[in-house]
Amino acid sequence: MDMSHSLVEIERSDWAQLRDLYVHKRTESVGYQCLKNFISWIDQEPSESIKLLSLDGDWKTDGTFIIVANIGGCLKHVYFNTLTENLERLKIALNCLEGKSGDYLLFGYSAHLIPALENFAKRLTGKPLLPGEQEETVWYHASKKLVDSFTINVPEGIKLADLVIENAEQINEIWPHRAPGSVDFVRRLILYNVSVGAFDGAGNLIAWCLRLPLGSLGLLHVTDGQKRKGLGSLLVRYMSKKLAELGDEALAPVVVKNVASRSMFEKLGFRQIDSVYWSAV
Structure with a gap:
């Protein structure tokens, strides 16, 4: 030192x-x-x-x-x-x-x-x-013009709503980067930041997107059995508009190896503007 x-x-x-x-x-x-x-x-x-x-x-x-x-x-x-x-x-x-x-x-x-x-x-x-x-x-970015063009068409039988603290356990359990105590981090993201969950007709949480402390989208996930229905794209568009309403930029980090997620963001029109890193020391 x-x-x-x-x-x-x-x-x-x-x-x-x-x-x-x-x-x-x-x-x-x-x-x-x-x-x-x-x-x-x-x-x-x-x-x-x-x-x-x-x-x-x-x-x-x-x-x-x-x-x-x-x-x-x-x-x-x-x-x-x-x-x-x-x-x-x-x-x-x-x-x-x-x-x-x-x-x-x-x-x-x-x-x-x-x-x-x-x-x-x-x-x-x-x-x-x-x-x-x-x-x-x-590190992806969507321009304001692009976000303004996004449409939000919610499929029949699906409801979009803010996440609540009680959802944190389920989200953390599936999160690939979970660690001891990380559920408390997820709780803070839900408590302090905007977020969205997709719920089925029985009220089950089937997909979600949160906002990281960086101010970007994060922890995007669609549960097994609900994929290939456009829910991930829907939640990204929805959250991007929520951020725009707050006067903020639509940003998102996607792990390089996650080819499917990268393809989705790029199909929506997000553009890579940087590479961003995480490391434990």
């Missing part, structure tokens, strides 16, 4: 000012919408364990920040970004994070930020962060 520098917590009264520095980064994974998301969470529940940190107290110069969020699961989430192409201050800031191997999940960082992780990951794990240890996703 770099002892000549330190991380200083950014006062909550300054979070909106930091967010607005990223107003031109509305489609980045950890940018305007991510900061807006966490401001909303704290407004709804001030006791949430979410900290915004700056290097040596200076975030106004180049927008360098780190978010450490203990929001469910066995790992603390770390989100980070900077407005400068020179990643040196971000690299130093990350290296100031205290911890040990197995403490953190680096959440949804853009490909261009990977060089900033080198020293931090090596200090925690004792080795460089290898490409195979980073979960790569395609």
Whole structure:
């Protein structure tokens, strides 16, 4: 850890000012919408364990920040970004994070930020962060014009409704990235963010789409026996319109290996604008 520098917590009264520095980064994974998301969470529940940190107290110069969020699961989430192409201050800031191997999940960082992780990951794990240890996703975006063109035709016998906390167990149980305590993360997504579920005539939840802390779509799933009916596409279009109503961009990370999901997003007209990564360190 770099002892000549330190991380200083950014006062909550300054979070909106930091967010607005990223107003031109509305489609980045950890940018305007991510900061807006966490401001909303704290407004709804001030006791949430979410900290915004700056290097040596200076975030106004180049927008360098780190978010450490203990929001469910066995790992603390770390989100980070900077407005400068020179990643040196971000690299130093990350290296100031205290911890040990197995403490953190680096959440949804853009490909261009990977060089900033080198020293931090090596200090925690004792080795460089290898490409195979980073979960790569395609970062998709739908333009406002495209979202405006989306139609919502709900099949007969299907009802779309907001998810409720009681749905979290079912969603977490099927989630490929579930881990000890991850159900609490899912509960927070339902509690604080917009979401949608598709329910059959008997009231059974058969498909869903949530919103990640990045501000993007996430955890999209259609249960077995309900696939190939267009429900995934329907929920993506529905949620994209919900985000547009909030003045936000329609964004989505899709695991590179998930060819079927990538094909669906691209068929809808979503365009890849970045590669975004997750890694546990």
